[in-house]
Amino acid sequence: MGNFGSGKSHTAKAIFKFCLHAAMASFEARKWPGSAFPTCHFLQWPEVADEFGARNFSAMTDALETALLVIDDVGAENDPWKVCADKLCQILTRRERMFTVLTTNIQAGEWAEKFDGRIADRLFRNSVVVDLTGVPSYSVK
Numbered sequence: 001m002g003n004f005g006s007g008k009s010h011t012a013k014a015i016f017k018f019c020l021h022a023a024m025a026s027f028e029a030r031k032w033p034g035s036a037f038p039t040c041h042f043l044q045w046p047e048v049a050d051e052f053g054a055r056n057f058s059a060m061t062d063a064l065e066t067a068l069l070v071i072d073d074v075g076a077e078n079d080p081w082k083v084c085a086d087k088l089c090q091i092l093t094r095r096e097r098m099f100t101v102l103t104t105n106i107q108a109g110e111w112a113e114k115f116d117g118r119i120a121d122r123l124f125r126n127s128v129v130v131d132l133t134g135v136p137s138y139s140v141k
Helices: 008-028 045-053 059-065 083-094 108-114 117-124
Strands: 040-044 068-074 099-104
Touching: 008 040, 008 068, 008 099, 040 045, 040 059, 045 059, 045 068, 045 083, 059 068, 059 083, 068 083, 083 117, 108 117
Parallel strands: 040 068, 068 099
Antiparallel strands: none
């Protein structure tokens, strides 16, 4: 979590790209055990929220089944009917103890009010919260 311009999205994309390339290299070198190739998915949450608002829930399958899920910009969506909040809660509940990276500009103390108490609970459960609030905007440099 952090302010605009603190590098949250860049970091999330770098994590996604690193894991995707590492999985591909391991698979190509035939060093991946078993037949299940690890998958990685990156979701731009405001775009997924628009799809959910249109009653297209196809992103849920990837979100629930992938080995690594990166969800970028949670809290930037327009969700007046809380459809996205419900889906985010489902995703976080089913992905407990799975690799999930989530970025937001909403401060941790505001999660219960902004998202929902259930989501706030799941965001804190078995998690590492990295606070980038004090990091200056890279665009100001």
